[in-house]
Amino acid sequence: MGSERNGWIKRLMPTGLLGRSLLILMTPMLLLQIVTVLIFFERHWDTVARQLSRGLAGDVAYVIDYLGQFPDEEHYQWIQHSARGRLQLDLVFEPDEILQEETTEPPFGLVSEELFNALDERLARPFYFNLDLDDRRLEIRVQLKEGVLSIVAPRKRLYNSTTYIFFMWIAGSALILYGVAVIFMRNQVRPIRRLAKAADQFGRGVDVEDFKPEGASEVRMAATSFLSMRDRIGRHLSQRTALLAGVSHDLRTPLTRMKLELAMQQSSPGVDALKQDVVDMERMVDAYLAFARGEEGEKAEPTDIGKLLTDQVGEALRDGQQIDLHIEDNLDMELRPQSMRRCIANIMSNAGRYANNLSVRAGRRGADYEIVFDDDGPGIPADKREEVFKPFFRLEESRNQATGGVGLGMTIARDSARGHGGEVFLEDAPTGGLRVRLILPMGH
Ligand SMILES: Nc1ncnc2c1ncn2[C@@H]1O[C@H](COP(=O)(O)OP(=O)(O)OP(=O)(O)O)[C@@H](O)[C@H]1O
Ligand SMILES: [Mg+2]
Missing domain, CATH: 3.30.450.300 (Sensor histidine kinase RisS, periplasmic domain)
Known part of the structure; x- marks a missing residue:
């Protein structure tokens, strides 16, 4: 009750x-x-x-x-x-x-x-x-x-008549007072809304432009904290990327040296295996470097996800993939187009590699955009779905070119989705294979 x-x-x-x-x-x-x-x-x-x-x-x-x-x-x-x-x-x-x-x-x-x-x-x-x-x-x-x-x-x-005048005064002054209060309160609430918007944009990887702390001191404090947090995260991210890129880059010299050394060895099963390993390592290092360099400095801009998908599907069709595409809504949002393209391309190339047919559906789900990729391949067992997102993880252990790449595709896809405040989910597709669900928040 x-x-x-x-x-x-x-x-x-x-x-x-x-x-x-x-x-x-x-x-x-x-x-x-x-x-x-x-x-x-x-x-x-x-x-x-x-x-x-x-x-x-x-x-x-x-x-x-x-x-x-x-x-x-x-x-x-x-x-x-x-x-x-x-x-x-x-x-x-x-x-x-x-x-x-x-x-x-x-x-x-x-x-x-x-x-x-x-x-x-x-x-x-x-x-x-x-x-x-x-x-x-x-x-x-x-x-x-x-x-x-x-x-x-x-x-x-x-x-x-003063009775009525008294009432008029009460009602009139109350109205004026309420009006003034609304105006003042609006001004107090606006900086909070701005802060919320800035935080939301930051979460979706959109640059927060001309955001200044303003308003009541508590709000300003929150805004200042937000700004310094943003800077710290930014520094942290770029430092980490730079570090990994540096390590990867520095690994290339010894790898090249090892390759030369191995080339002068006489062929034997052990040496051949080593040679293959070195080739694999080079590919991994290159793939990682390409990714780390590509991530740097791209700015979010208004992008039509529908068009991006159509382009990408067109390219895959030219490569002989079987793809159905349904775009249900107008999907405009601010995002980093190269990063998103790479995300979608990685998901689609997996379907091309591990399945025959792919169906792609894109539309709105509440406050998010949702892109669903259903294929008819073998799928991924439920207990392995989280592993797949780890760098260089492959269900099939071999790294030979014919059956697959280095195992960075899903890592990159999730990284990009998360960089836009979104997420990638792996599920069972009704068509029997893997369903990849890419969620991107529209933001306010
Ligand atoms: N659509 C799919 N159907 C079945 N298995 C998949 C699918 N997509 C990914 N996988 C499995 O997940 C693993 C990791 O995928 P990921 O895209 O990260 O790497 P990759 O495709 O092997 O290499 P890369 O994408 O870096 O060239 C794959 O090796 C594959 O075993
Ligand atoms: Mg892949």
């Missing part, structure tokens, strides 16, 4: 930082305003309505007293004149009239209730009132001994 309710609340809550911080800011403000308004209703408005009603009822009672004291025509004229000028009350005396309707119960409303009570208390005579004579005036009729006295007064005497 409790967790159910929590889930319900959670679903209603905004997930973004902007929404959340606005909520945090505004909830207390709204509560404060509601409390203020409630208190205002309870106390202030009540009091004001009572005072105003008492004032009006007092004036009416006063006028009636006066009229009772000086019932002659001359005084009536004078009282009428004075009431209009001083009290804003229009008096009309209707002699011998009888009050048609009498207000015995106050009509609904705070003001009418207060006015009813005040008149009831002060007049002690039958009366009737209509608060909505027209837009601006109200009417009170009172039964006197000689007839009915009609009193018309401005509504303003009962309704105080």
Whole structure:
């Protein structure tokens, strides 16, 4: 039950930082305003309505007293004149009239209730009132001994407009405040979004251009840490590549020397095997060097993966491979085209080497692009699938040219996929062979 309710609340809550911080800011403000308004209703408005009603009822009672004291025509004229000028009350005396309707119960409303009570208390005579004579005036009729006295007064005497002005001020200032808060919070959230984007780009191997730490000090700290982490990783990677390239390069000289030495030996099974080993080592070193050099300094650029695949498949078809290609979506993303080409070429050349038919499908899967390569070859046993990604690992131990290469293909393919924030998975293909699933995140 409790967790159910929590889930319900959670679903209603905004997930973004902007929404959340606005909520945090505004909830207390709204509560404060509601409390203020409630208190205002309870106390202030009540009091004001009572005072105003008492004032009006007092004036009416006063006028009636006066009229009772000086019932002659001359005084009536004078009282009428004075009431209009001083009290804003229009008096009309209707002699011998009888009050048609009498207000015995106050009509609904705070003001009418207060006015009813005040008149009831002060007049002690039958009366009737209509608060909505027209837009601006109200009417009170009172039964006197000689007839009915009609009193018309401005509504303003009962309704105080500052109440509405007060509400307008509250609502207006709240709106302005919320607007300002939204603008400020947006500016606070933007650097966080930028940082997230930069981190995402870095993860996908896209260069992060013109990214500067900005915003609140914590955000700036995170951004600075991100930048130095990026630099450290970059240095680390290039140092490692340079080191391995250096070692590989330096191995070539002794290898060449060994080759020369072996060439002068008399042929024997041992010497021939050694010769083959040296040839293999040379190929491995060359393959590694070619890869390490190729990785350096390529920049990501907007690339159509569909076109890249079509090109690559075209090339393989020319070499006599059997390939079906289905491209389901428009697959544009920023990537390093040479590196991705090498990745795809390695996967496809494996299928060409170990299988007869290959089917390639490319499309979107959620936030990723997915390229699936299904072949009909022997496949790779599940327990060997991780091994295949190790450099120079081959299921078949021989390294002769006819059956295969040096065993760097899958290593390079995965390296490239990971360099783009993606991954390569090996699975069973429905066609019986190996399924290679290449995943590339689109990024945001
Ligand atoms: N589609 C496939 N079907 C069956 N086995 C495969 C397939 N792809 C790769 N393999 C196995 O995985 C091993 C490693 O593949 P990888 O591409 O890394 O090296 P390689 O093809 O032998 O050499 P290279 O690609 O460097 O020329 C291969 O030797 C092969 O045994
Ligand atoms: Mg290969």
